[in-house]
Amino acid sequence: MSFRLRAARSEDIEPLYEMAKLTGGGFTNLPADRDALGAKLTTSVAAFENTVDELADEQFVLVLENAETGAVRGTCQLMSQVGQQWPFYSYRLTTLTQYSQELDRTVRAELLSLVTDLEGSSEVGGLFLHPNERAGGLGLLLARSRYLFIAMHRKRFADRILAELRGIIDERGGSPFWDGVAGRFFGMGFQEADYFNAINGNQFIADLMPKHPVYVAMLDEEAKKVIGLPHPTGRAAMRMLEQENFRYEGYVDIFDGGPSMITRTDDVKSIAQSHNGPVSSIELEKGEKALLATGRLTDFRSCYGAREIRADGSLAIDAQAADLLGITEGDTVWSVAR
Incomplete structure (x- = not known):
């Protein structure tokens, strides 16, 4: 196999842009926007060039290269510490139990609470493999190489690590979760909000989103049934994360309701067994x-x-x-x- 992973360079912007156009939306870490990708690569190059071996707010972009042709056919990313410049928001799915003595009845209600619990964690994300290369274990090479990079630069990463999986996106490019929850407060569709987030960050969520919990029972059925579910194309990625000791603990993405998987960094199988x-x-x-x-x-x-x-x-x-x-x-x- 002639493929290898390497650090991304500024001249990789065109193949990254072409791959970004193939994602189909809901892929915040790989926006189909040259300026945003250019800024991401600039940030990544600066991180790779920083030789101070300590935890900071950095982003590393890696690319999968065919060594024989030089073609870039995949990419993945690592964020050393999220939520440093802007809050890192998630919804946390919890249960509220209440009891009425007069009725002798116990009622349990599921709630979605806006939280920043995962702030300060490292994150692995932005994994995309060109559709023509989805064979031969290249997706696994992309995913697990990130963990070896962390092991090799351990002081540059936090003690907890997360991975956000894309949630359910329907055939028209919309999100049932967004339509049922956040979309009601913002007056914009999922694609518009997702693109705005990819380019500008999610501070607008803090500015406009109500801070009180959302009762799941009050959502429509389409929104309810997708909470915490990965996109069909992400099911294999979820299994790979589980094999690395990541777990779903009730945190979901504020845009599409996809699951956030978390674990202790030193418990990641590919790190612990390296x-x-x-x-x-x-x-x-x-x-x-x-x-x-x-x-x-x-x-x-x-x-x-x-x-x-x-x-x-x-x-x-x-x-x-x-x-x-x-x-x-x-x-x-x-x-x-x-």
């Missing part, structure tokens, strides 16, 4: 299938390959992976079993 050591051989012919990564910040690269962990902690890897990563014997490689 191994690093010097390369003792680049001529391994048969070994364990693995995800391999090397390089700090701008020099970060990852790919699939074969590894063998030696008794002294060093690694033997296959020649193709060594070529994709641009490494030789003595270089340090991080890895996790595939």
Whole structure:
């Protein structure tokens, strides 16, 4: 396989823009807007160039590159600490239990409360793979490479990490959740609100959204049944997150009602089980299938390959992976079993 992940550069804007146009909406981290993407890449380049090894408000964009052709065919992102410039809003689904002694009746009501509980967390997001490349495990390569990047730059990320999954979007590009909840207060459709959020941030939610809880029983049926459900194209992503020890704990996106998955950073399977050591051989012919990564910040690269962990902690890897990563014997490689 000739694909590898690397740090995004400013000249990647055109392939990112072309992929953004394929998302179909509801994909806030990859807006189909050149200026917004250009600003995102500028922010990312600055983050990669910052060598201070501490937690800050940073955003890293990675791209999936075909090493043979140079074509960019996918992307993913990491945010080191959300909610620093603007509040990071979520809805939290909770239950209120009330009892009437006179009626001898207990009533339980589900509520959606506007919260900033997840503020300060790191976030993984913005994962998009070109439709023509959705085979051969490239989506998994995109997803799990982010965790190796975190492991390799651990001081740059918080102790809790989240992932927001896109919610249900109907065939006309609308959101039943938005129409049933927030849309009633804003006088704009989902696509307009989602685009505005992608370009300008969600401070307008704080400005206009009522702060009192919303009773789920008062919503229409279409809005109720999509709360906490991922878009059909995101079900596999949700399973991958669950396999990495992420859990849904009642937090949903304020726009489309999609689930927010959270976990402790050090509990992420690909981080906890990662191994690093010097390369003792680049001529391994048969070994364990693995995800391999090397390089700090701008020099970060990852790919699939074969590894063998030696008794002294060093690694033997296959020649193709060594070529994709641009490494030789003595270089340090991080890895996790595939």
